[in-house]
Amino acid sequence: MSDPVTARPEHPRSGRANRPRPPAPRPTVRATAQAVIRPLLITAGLVSAYYLVPLNNRGAGATSALLVCGLLGVGLVFAWEVWAIMRSPYPRLRAVEALAATLVLFLMLFAGTYYVLDSTTPGSFSEPLTRTDALYFTLTTFSTVGYGDITARSQAARLVTMLQMSTGLLLAGFALRVLTGAIETGLQRKRSAQPGPPDGTDDAGSGRSSGSEQEVQP
Known part of the structure; x- marks a missing residue:
């Protein structure tokens, strides 16, 4: 009479899905300094260009073209910054630069439009606008x-x-929301690019464990 088959606990195979994701790399001091300095340089450059670029004696058509082309430029800059965030080794720091570049460019665009509109059509505002008034x-x-x-x-x-x-x-x-999604995509890309333990080690180990547990029944 053969012995009854005793139930043995199944050992789950350890695979890639069960491994904890490696943490995202921490930014270096140099990368952090660049994330602070670059937005300041971008802001200083755009504000300087706003005050230095000649904007007087523009017609209504030029004002409309300035606004439309400027908004398209803001959209292109934002799209490029989103792509750069997803490819950057430090997506969070890159997002700071992206937000600064997009926001300052957006504000300078409308300030220039208000200034040109007031110079082209006097009385458009409650008082004549200087460049500082338009920015205000x-x-x-x-x-x-x-x-x-x-x-x-x-x-x-x-x-x-x-x-x-x-x-x-x-x-x-x-x-x-788009910037937040780009940051998450960039972090996932960095985690997946980090080297981990080979898959063969876990599979072979689990294969040996399952083989040792098998018994030949009479």
Whole structure:
């Protein structure tokens, strides 16, 4: 009479799915310094260009072309920055530079548009705008703190202001979600690129364990 087959616990095969993901590499001091210095240089460069580039004596068509081409440029810069975040070894630090470049370019674009609009069509605002006044009005509109001494009066100025409000909300909402997704993609890419223990070791070990547990029944 043969002995009854006794149930033996099954040992799960250890595979790639059960391995803990390696942590993302920590940024070096140099990378951290670059993440701080680059946004400052980008901001200084864009603000300097805003004050130095000649914007006077532009027609209405040039104002519209400036706004449309500028918004397309902001979109292209943002798309390139998202691609750079996903390819960067330090996605979080790269996202800081991306946000600074996109946001400052967006603000300088509308400040230049307001300044050109006021110089082309006097009376578009409650008072004549200097470049600093146009930048002040842009920041006031973007931060939604309300208007005080400078307000939009003409229909064209109000249309541009509403366009800035809507695109600013889009930038604050949709763009931040895209940047967050790009950071996660970049971190996953770095984790998958890190070397780990070979698969053959686990498979062979589990094969030997399962082979040793088998018994020949009479």
